Amino acid sequence: MRIETKIANFSNPLYLESGRILEPYQIAYETYGEMNEDKSNIVLVCHALSGSHHAAGVYEGEKKPGWWDGLIGDGKAIDTTKYFIICSNVIGGCYGSTGPMSPNYPSEHAFRFGFPVVTIKDMIHAQMHLLSKLGIYKLKAIIGGSMGGMQALQFGVDYPNLAEHIISLAATYATRPWTIAFNKVAIEAIRNDPRFENGNYKKDAFKEEGLSGLAIGRIAGHISYLSPQSMDKKFGRNYVSTDGLFELFGRYEVERYMEYNTVNFSKKFDPLSYLYIVKAINTFNLSRGYDSLFDAVSRIKAKTHLFSFSSDFLFLPEEMEHIYNMMKRDNKECTYKEIQSDYGHDAFLVELHLFEEYIREILD
Amino acid sequence: MRIETKIANFSNPLYLESGRILEPYQIAYETYGEMNEDKSNIVLVCHALSGSHHAAGVYEGEKKPGWWDGLIGDGKAIDTTKYFIICSNVIGGCYGSTGPMSPNYPSEHAFRFGFPVVTIKDMIHAQMHLLSKLGIYKLKAIIGGSMGGMQALQFGVDYPNLAEHIISLAATYATRPWTIAFNKVAIEAIRNDPRFENGNYKKDAFKEEGLSGLAIGRIAGHISYLSPQSMDKKFGRNYVSTDGLFELFGRYEVERYMEYNTVNFSKKFDPLSYLYIVKAINTFNLSRGYDSLFDAVSRIKAKTHLFSFSSDFLFLPEEMEHIYNMMKRDNKECTYKEIQSDYGHDAFLVELHLFEEYIREILD
Numbered sequence: 001m002r003i004e005t006k007i008a009n010f011s012n013p014l015y016l017e018s019g020r021i022l023e024p025y026q027i028a029y030e031t032y033g034e035m036n037e038d039k040s041n042i043v044l045v046c047h048a049l050s051g052s053h054h055a056a057g058v059y060e061g062e063k064k065p066g067w068w069d070g071l072i073g074d075g076k077a078i079d080t081t082k083y084f085i086i087c088s089n090v091i092g093g094c095y096g097s098t099g100p101m102s103p104n105y106p107s108e109h110a111f112r113f114g115f116p117v118v119t120i121k122d123m124i125h126a127q128m129h130l131l132s133k134l135g136i137y138k139l140k141a142i143i144g145g146s147m148g149g150m151q152a153l154q155f156g157v158d159y160p161n162l163a164e165h166i167i168s169l170a171a172t173y174a175t176r177p178w179t180i181a182f183n184k185v186a187i188e189a190i191r192n193d194p195r196f197e198n199g200n201y202k203k204d205a206f207k208e209e210g211l212s213g214l215a216i217g218r219i220a221g222h223i224s225y226l227s228p229q230s231m232d233k234k235f236g237r238n239y240v241s242t243d244g245l246f247e248l249f250g251r252y253e254v255e256r257y258m259e260y261n262t263v264n265f266s267k268k269f270d271p272l273s274y275l276y277i278v279k280a281i282n283t284f285n286l287s288r289g290y291d292s293l294f295d296a297v298s299r300i301k302a303k304t305h306l307f308s309f310s311s312d313f314l315f316l317p318e319e320m321e322h323i324y325n326m327m328k329r330d331n332k333e334c335t336y337k338e339i340q341s342d343y344g345h346d347a348f349l350v351e352l353h354l355f356e357e358y359i360r361e362i363l364d
Numbered sequence: 365m366r367i368e369t370k371i372a373n374f375s376n377p378l379y380l381e382s383g384r385i386l387e388p389y390q391i392a393y394e395t396y397g398e399m400n401e402d403k404s405n406i407v408l409v410c411h412a413l414s415g416s417h418h419a420a421g422v423y424e425g426e427k428k429p430g431w432w433d434g435l436i437g438d439g440k441a442i443d444t445t446k447y448f449i450i451c452s453n454v455i456g457g458c459y460g461s462t463g464p465m466s467p468n469y470p471s472e473h474a475f476r477f478g479f480p481v482v483t484i485k486d487m488i489h490a491q492m493h494l495l496s497k498l499g500i501y502k503l504k505a506i507i508g509g510s511m512g513g514m515q516a517l518q519f520g521v522d523y524p525n526l527a528e529h530i531i532s533l534a535a536t537y538a539t540r541p542w543t544i545a546f547n548k549v550a551i552e553a554i555r556n557d558p559r560f561e562n563g564n565y566k567k568d569a570f571k572e573e574g575l576s577g578l579a580i581g582r583i584a585g586h587i588s589y590l591s592p593q594s595m596d597k598k599f600g601r602n603y604v605s606t607d608g609l610f611e612l613f614g615r616y617e618v619e620r621y622m623e624y625n626t627v628n629f630s631k632k633f634d635p636l637s638y639l640y641i642v643k644a645i646n647t648f649n650l651s652r653g654y655d656s657l658f659d660a661v662s663r664i665k666a667k668t669h670l671f672s673f674s675s676d677f678l679f680l681p682e683e684m685e686h687i688y689n690m691m692k693r694d695n696k697e698c699t700y701k702e703i704q705s706d707y708g709h710d711a712f713l714v715e716l717h718l719f720e721e722y723i724r725e726i727l728d
Contacts, residue, residue: 185549220584223584231545246480
């Protein structure tokens with residue numbers, strides 16, 4: 001599947017939850033498959049913290065496919081021969097949608113810290129405008145994992161008539177202090193890195209060497225995406241070099257993995273954008289704006305499908321179960337599955353074989 | 365209990381596991397209670413990563429007691445009216461024992477990165493020399509939690525005739541990549557902090573403002589010492605200020621806690637020492653030097669008492685249970701208790717009421 005990114009431009013204001021306004025703004029998105037005549041086959045995919053609108057397929061001249069390519073494609077669980085799939089980069093992101101490094105119109109200078117705080121509600125609000133622009137008012141399903149799963153749930157609550165199915169994986173009803181603490185490592189590490197220059201770094205400043213502050217924060221991230229068991233399997237107690245034992249900085253395999261992946265990530269991902277998206281995750285609370293969580297979920301009309309992963313150390317299974325129990329109390333159409341996996345939080349990206357058939361069934 | 369630190373000086377070489385030698389060296393220690401005539405009432409206490417030899421009592425002019433003061437004292441579980449208790453600062457530490465900021469004799473300059481890598485084996489080896497100097501060849505018990513629990517176990521394996529009881533809490537048989545990954549945050553954050561100056565910072569350079577690299581690493585540490593449940597109880601989703609929601613750096617209570625505690629810690633703890641002690645933790649493997657873990661634990665002659673905490677996210681209960689199962693297979697005198705607690709790893713420092721009676725019984 002050869003893929004191209006499209007850009008949608010909006011000249012009307014986006015009213016944010018904070019009371020601030022984004023105007024104009026743009027959204028980068030991709031689509032896979034074909035829309036049918038009665039527009040009844042549309043699936044919206046929402047991405048997680050480090051993801052983008054590039055959920056599937058391969059760009060011309062590149063090798064690495066989109067982040068959920070195993071799930072989205074011809075004959076796959078989200079079947080591109082059957083469904084028309086849309087995935088857009090979140091507002092605040094750094095892959096084409098308006099974010100802190102976008103020009104603060106009418107100036108040509110980037111917002112940087114002048115960018116308003118955006119929330120999960122704002123992210124889905126922006127996606128509603130994108131759908132309107134595409135002439136779409138009804139969805140077969142909205143699906144996402146982690147921050148994408150938060151968006152799916154928020155869609156269900158805020159726009160109850162939009163989707164037939166809400167599918168949320170490895171998410172929560174409100175971000176707990178445990179996750180906020182993991183994010184705190186990144187916030188402090190980025191802010192304290194002198195090369196971050198309090199947000200006044202040059203564009204592309206980190207393209208070559210990365211930003212160590214973001215890389216360090218990302219180590220904490222990777223810990224929370226994995227599990228003790230998956231790390232045992234992946235790395236064990238192996239050293240990179242046999243001399244490592246008595247060298248102060250002799251590295252274990254797990255340390256090399258952390259270094260390699262996090263430095264690479266910091267070459268590609270904008271640190272200001274990271275701070276803003278992390279803020280959106282921290283402030284996520286499905287009940288905000290409603291009397292209670294029960295009040296919020298009682299608005300949901302879509303058939304709701306909740307998935308957790310048994311070894312998820314970031315958003316614990318009990319959190320998804322809590323939503324399920326609340327929806328059941330309200331006699332909602334809702335299913336919940338705790339997928340048995342050692343992989344940790346990232347199972348929703350990696351262990352597709354454990355849940356893809358469920359997704360296929362829901363959509364069929 | 366008013367307490368004073370003592371220093372023991374050693375002019376003989378300390379042969380390290382790496383093959384390197386420390387000569388001369390010193391050990392800072394404290395004692396509580398009185399040694400009885402037949403020297404049958406001696407308890408050795410081993411401290412964890414951020415601990416010191418100051419396990420109990422209060423220094424003159426200070427308010428804060430030692431780190432296990434709730435457990436050690438007159439009438440307490442480790443009763444100072446009955447037992448003579450010794451606690452020493454580990455080799456590589458920064459509270460009086462020889463470490464990377466000690467002068468590299470005969471030079472007056474500090475070792476810094478010239479300090480040899482030390483291991484848990486080296487730490488207990490040094491403590492053996494301290495015991496010899498004090499004329500002690502037999503112990504009632506050796507007790508410690510976390511890195512202190514590693515030392516207790518290593519004592520049991522390497523010096524099987526030394527102690528009647530080994531009591532190890534919240535430890536493991538070998539540090540898993542999961543824990544090494546948490547430590548990696550600190551290693552990278554310290555090394556990348558320009559004020560660390562590649563280890564060439566001025567003595568006391570961080571006394572006033574702390575070192576943000578160490579503070580950032582310590583955030584990851586605090587995450588691993590707590591649990592999702594204990595953070596819910598301690599902090600919830602409360603903001604420090606009501607405006608926090610839509611301010612990018614508006615802080616949650618959990619964030620304030622992390623900032624306050626970690627910056628304070630970085631004013632007191634030497635960053636080089638932190639790197640060396642973390643290395644000792646990472647390299648801990650009870651089976652090193654033996655054919656297998658079974659071979660190692662089969663050397664233990666002491667009655668061994670293992671405690672884990674159900675919500676420990678750093679050293680999982682299954683790790684202590686693994687040691688127990690192995691010792692039972694070998695018909696060793698061994699007990700294992702998984703203490704039900706929401707507190708996380710730090711339960712061994714905080715929730716004394718959950719296990720102090722067990723300790724009292726073991727010693728009586």
